[in-house]
Amino acid sequence: MPEQQEKITALRRVASQISSDEDLESLLGELTRSACQQGGWDLGSVMCIDLAHGYGVVMARYESSRLPQKMQDRWELATSPSLIALQSGEPVYIRDAQHTTRFPGYRRDALARNYRTVLALPMPSSDAEGRPMVLTVISRSVREVAEEDLTFMAAVVDLGAIAVDRAHRRRAQLEANEQLQRILGSQRSLLRNVLAGDSLQALAATLGELLGGAVLVADFSAGHVVGSASALPALYDDTQWTRWLAGSGGRELLGYIHDTLQHQRDGQVMLPLEGEHRLAAHIEALTVDDEQVGALLVVGDAPPDTLRKLLLENACFALSVQLMRSVIRYRFETRTLTELFSEIVERRFRDSEDVLARARRLGLPLAAPLRMLVVDFAGHGSHRNNLMLECSRQVSGLAKQLQVPMHMVTLGSGLVCLLPVDAEQVAVQARFGRRIADALGRVLGHEPIVVLGETFEGLEPLAIEWERCWRMIRVARDYGRSGMLEMPDLGALPLLIGAADATDVRHFISGTLGKLIEYDKRNSAPYLETVTAYLRSGCRSQLAADAMGLHVTTLRYRLARIQELFGLDFDTPERRFALELALQLHQLTTGAELGKR
Incomplete structure (x- = not known):
């Protein structure tokens, strides 16, 4: 009983000695010393087992002798009982290391340092790198190890494992607290930089340092991507x-980023670059008023942990505040130009000099020759809040790419680009319009209408040119046309219809041919076809009959019936012109209605 009490007392001493808040190295040293002193051993060590490299490395040791001795700190696992202890999960007992043939490494060391009995015990714990650990105790004399000794040492090992795990948790907690403090400090630093007016490039560089890697920041308003490092x-x-x-590669990357955010707001992505190269990154959408205005990308294929996610949230908040400036500036410039443009085309201004001065302050040279390019995407993707921003970004990017100077005005369902007139720019401006139709067609899912007008100079000519362009857009809408259009593209009659009141056109057609058209529909009669063929042949009966595959007598009979039933007269040039115009307008309006369906 006294011996059992001594063992319990010894365990209490071990527990008290290894329960302090020391670092792992000090804790392992204390564990080794306690195991030796309380267990009656002369030497001891804790070794981590590096299975990948085949070595056991001493982490802490204790020796009762104060005489300096040369001690080995790294052992080949092939010559150490530690690997056997780990694999079996049981203690390994070497009664006399000086005479062992199984462990020649221990035999050499035992002879050199004059020790005999060795006991290696696996520990249910690991070091900071996850390597398993073994406690080894040594006696200078040959010692028999009883069951009570093994039980005592197993209890010491278990207490040590608890202390090691506690040290790991404490170290992890300290590191987490330090990282949290760094994150909070980085948030304050980022917000200070944002409020101080640092550039997006400077913020990206700061984020790269905080996150320890390359980052990219996409700004949809400005239409570019900046990076912290390669x-x-x-x-x-x-x-x-x-x-x-800054070049075409960045513009394509911006498009990929924008398309990616249409499907996922955050998470791991793989973005294609030039050639076969791919960019693995974690993407986070940046929003202002629930509208996507950019993105933060952290290069790498590892998903962020909890604290890193917190840092990303802080970074996204700071970047969103920064991008808000771009959005506000874009909206202010857009609203200001739109208001000025609307005043001019609606002729709501009184002082033309004041309007010209306001335009000059906005950098718009209305007193110089200009050309108008109008983009209409009414009905395409109107459910998307950032449609205007996205289309503006695409058009601005194309203008930079083609080096086309312009001033862009946003309207409710489209854009107006005012282009300075330059002899060298005429062909480029037409190509610019075609590229806009192609690019926005991919964004909207259908080609918009793009109209390139004529040269004008001054306020009233601008208003007139706008009316002409808008009239052409209305005609193109009615007749199902899209893509790049210039004034001659639609022909004269559609423009005439666009300029005229639609109700008057319908009344003219109805008053001239309405009864005949209704009769043909009810009776499946060929009278409208007969009138059309007769007028196209120049009112020559034989030519009209040949065109329709009829005998001339049959044609003349039909013409007589048409005059009898509907009172149509082909005798005077004025009546023939009215009939021809009504037929043309009927064909155009019928085609427009079919196009709308």
């Missing part, structure tokens, strides 16, 4: 990467 260091250094982002 995302492909094997291909580009930082300077080359910045140049690549």
